[in-house]
Amino acid sequence: MIGKSALFVPSSSPSMLNAACACNADSLIFDLEDSVAADEKDAARDLLKEALNHLYIIGKNIIVRINALSTDYWKKDIEAVVDTKINTILIPKARPDDIKNISDLLNSHNTNINLMALIESAVSVEEITDIIKASKRVIGILFGAEDYTSDLGIERSQEGSEIFYARARLANAAHAYGIEALDTPFTILDDFEGLKEDTLKGKKLGYTGKASINPRHIDLINKIYTPSEKEVEYALRVINSVERAQKKGKGAYTLDGKMIDAPIIARAEKVIERVGLKGVLDDEKCCK
Amino acid sequence: MTIIRQASAGSLESSDCFVMVRPDKDLKIDLESIVINRYGQKIRQVILQTIKEMGINNGYFKIQDKGALDYCLRARVRTVIKRAGEEDDR
Structure with missing residues (x-):
């Protein structure tokens, strides 16, 4: 289970890796993609592998966001973490064939690691049922609104009417196939009123939790997604x-x-x- | 594996360490740490063990530790050895 909240943690930063263990998020998403510079990918893989093998991470789901399949990095990312204690791999810019390819690779490793699809393009929104059905390993989806609006060539607003269609469609598809749906992170770090409003919008659409890039957002997200x-x-x-x-x-x-x-x-x-x-x-x- | 070029890994940020290695005919470890009095011996032991696990017998290692935990020391040493050898996969 992915749970109510998932915190993105840059895998290149020892201080953030250490701090993540103490936060209240139900899931930790250790990132090898956007938060890691191209010439530091190797160091981030080594650091994450050692951290996963030696840090005490108790009672949390461990998710790793690998690099997209259009890059040269993703196979090395999987090799680095496949034998560690991770539960789930998050696939960015996911398409149905990406899910199949990674699922086949995991089958060859004889592992029960799950998959989560990061949906962040117009085509992925339209392909969502094929993405979910591409492998039995898919246990959840995460909506990435920043890349999605960039793909559409539109500006993202705080009120979010421009992402309503995709946001609603993804939540509906996840429920239709009985998997979890994580809402897109709220990216304004110190606006807690805005965070509350945005989180409630996702919950009303049927999301089961929300991702975050700020540990200080986690308590409010947990509170909103916990039944009263x-x-x-x-x-x-x-x-x-x-x-x-x-x-x-x-x-x-x-x-x-x-x-x-x-x-x-x-x-x-x-x-x-x-x-x-x-x-x-x-x-x-x-x-x- | 052998050290064939100078390389570095890590940073001088808190909880991290910066490791530099260059070819040398002997194995030398030059350690600076903000916790050298309390943990210097243990840090040196972790670094030496990782170097040996990677099959390295010579090279000059300079480590500037800013309070890194053992896993971080191991990771930075592993990365710098790969970057300094034939396994540089960046």
């Missing part, structure tokens, strides 16, 4: 009401004057899953 106490309480009441309704042979029924049917129950189950209570509930049912 009220939401959890209601979800638990819905789940508990299902069994009672089933005993009475009812497919649809009312709770607090509102109709409860399959979509409402599915939403309640997602809330329970997101706060990590699913296993607890399953255990309780087993014990009854």
Whole structure:
């Protein structure tokens, strides 16, 4: 699971690698691409490999963004990290053939590393279902709005109407295929009101989390993507009401004057899953 | 592997180290560190072990340490050896 928040960490900086271990992000995205200068790619690979083998990174998903398949770097990137403790490889400027090629390479290494597609061009937005279906290793997508707007030749605004179509389409596609969708980072570092507004927009469209380039953004992103106490309480009441309704042979029924049917129950189950209570509930049912 | 040219890796930023190597008939390690009194011996040991693991028996290594952890020291030494030898893959 990628989780609610994912922090980009430049793999060329020891101080940032050290600090990342202590941040609250659910996932860390160690970057070998844009944040690393061309003549420092070799050093970043060596540094990241040693860091992954020796730093204590507890309770976080470890993702590595490799260089694009149009470069000479990506195979060396994968070779550097394939035998470390990473969970997922993030593929920039992803196209369906890129996913297939990397999936084949990982098959030859006999590893269970997952893939995540970074969608940052007009063509990738249109190919999203082919990208997701290209390999069973694909567990999530990340929307990259900076490169996407650059590809379209338009300016990116803080209000974000120019990315609405792509943003909504990607969230919908991810849900259609049951994978996670991470929203694009908010790039204005000290504007926390703007971050809140932008994060809520993504959540309303169906994103399951948000990426960030600033560790100070992570707590607010986590807070917004964590279901509220009220939401959890209601979800638990819905789940508990299902069994009672089933005993009475009812497919649809009312709770607090509102109709409860399959979509409402599915939403309640997602809330329970997101706060990590699913296993607890399953255990309780087993014990009854 | 042998040191065939001068090369460098790393930086003088906090938590990093700057490593320079050049060909020499002996193996020499010249270490400067902001924590030399407390950790100098341990740092020298990590550097020497990495050099040996890379199969290097001679070369002049100058290390300016700014509080790098062991993994960073190892990585910078590995990179500089590859850059100074035939494996330079930049």
